[in-house]
Amino acid sequence: MKEFCCEYMDYHANFNCDIHKNPYDCPDNIIIFYEKSNDYGIIIHDGGSSRIEINFCPWCGKKL
Numbered sequence: 001m002k003e004f005c006c007e008y009m010d011y012h013a014n015f016n017c018d019i020h021k022n023p024y025d026c027p028d029n030i031i032i033f034y035e036k037s038n039d040y041g042i043i044i045h046d047g048g049s050s051r052i053e054i055n056f057c058p059w060c061g062k063k064l
C-alpha cells in the first residue's frame, strides 16, 4: 500500500463514500489521487470533474 506524507493525506486520498460512487459527486471528498501517475488534485465541486493539481501537501507541506 502507498505511504502518504501524513495521516491527513492518507485519510483524504483513501476517502471512500458509500453514497457517491464517483468521487467528484461527493461533497465530502476533497482530494483525488491517481496512483498510476502519482497525481494529486483538489476536487472542485462544480458538478463536473474539475480539479486543481497540487504538488505539495496542503496539510504538512511536503512535496507530493
Ligand SMILES: [Zn+2]
Pocket: 004, 005, 006, 007, 008, 009, 057, 058, 059, 060, 061, 062
Ligand atoms: Zn501531508
Ligand SMILES: [Zn+2]
Pocket: 017, 018, 019, 020, 025, 026, 027, 028
Ligand atoms: Zn458522499
